[in-house]
Amino acid sequence: MDTDKPLISLMNAAYQNSWKKTNWANHDAMLIYTSGTTSKPKGVAVTHANLHAQVENMVDAWEWTDDDIILHTLPLHHVHGITNCLATPLYCGATCVMMPKFDARKVWTRLLSDQNPRINIFMAVPTIYAKLIEYYNQTYQSPKVRDFIRGFCKENIRLMVSGSAALPAPVMAKWEEITGHVLLERYGMTEIGMALTNSLHGPRIPGAVGNPFPSVELQIVDGDGRVLATGSGANGTAVTQGMEEKAGELYVRGPSVFTKYWRRPTITVKSFTTDGWFKTGDTAVYQDGVYRILGRDIDIIKSGGYKISALEIERHLLANEKIKECVAFGLPDSMWGERVAVVAVLHEGESLTLMELKTWAADKLAHYKIPSVLECVDEIPKNAMGKVNKKEVRTLLFPEENQNTPL
CATH class of the missing domain: 3.30.300.30 (ANL, C-terminal domain)
Structure with a gap:
């Protein structure tokens, strides 16, 4: 496996140089459909440039390297599974251990295994973490076994991430008790990839989704069109005077944002402002130095x-x-x-x-x-x-x- 990594790195470098020198960057790379929780699913056209920006944001913010090994249990028809958990590790030459479907017993067995390659990254949705906690409570009763699980996870796993839905505080607290890991909560959408993340090394605040990824720009805009706060991964966030802690719709702009809804030109136009901000439909607030998503x-x-x-x-x-x-x-x-x-x-x-x-x-x-x-x-x-x-x-x-x- 190790002997293949230099070849993977060379292949990635060749790919990046190739698409940058051609017009591939603006060609569609993927078509992913939204989950349909708020409206009829829409096809999201993601270009090579969009995908490249999304992946590089996660590599930079979460410090991916070719030594990382992720356990993959998520569907591949969703941005969480295809981009975060598959495209990102492959981009940097990391290892992706695939499971055909989620199974709580098999996930725990693999996370706690000394088998090579040993897992050091895990990403899932809150429902999966809740099911893993339920299995843990039913199966691992011995205090010695529980101590082993906590010690093993804390020593061998460097990053555990939760996303795709709001993380309940009791799940976050119980997971920390079980594994010693404070789950890193982030915010993203099919249309924009990942936009906000709690800190990899700093404090992770329950109910908050941190600050923008490196190439992401954000605005919070109220119903009257006033900009309440504006921020970016490069320059931090500035709050308009008198608008502190006011909630509004979250707008996103940057190279990671998609180009169009597939064969839905009218909806595409309505989804963007005239100066290129994508209107997420999510209500957000900037409070105590971090963003919080209040919902749709x-x-x-x-x-x-x-x-x-x-x-x-x-x-x-x-x-x-x-x-x-x-x-x-x-x-x-x-x-x-x-x-x-x-x-x-x-x-x-x-x-x-x-x-x-x-x-x-x-x-x-x-x-x-x-x-x-x-x-x-x-x-x-x-x-x-x-x-x-x-x-x-x-x-x-x-x-x-x-x-x-x-x-």
């Missing part, structure tokens, strides 16, 4: 004049020992505009009433963020990447409410 339209609950992040509510509720997973969203309300609704899956044998949840949440959430609707179900539907389409869940469980709610 479905994740922003407008109640009594407040804009409430459903993602924040979910993070808090998952600390309840009875709740296994949950999603929050708004339902129409004649007095408040919207009320906070939660759909929850409980741990086996547990029960939970709305009044019990309200009592539990009273000292953990502001009064206007406490749910007024609770629906307990056996399962919350997800797509192949473990993402939930909240609009579908809302329509399925509250069909009468949705008659008056724009989807």
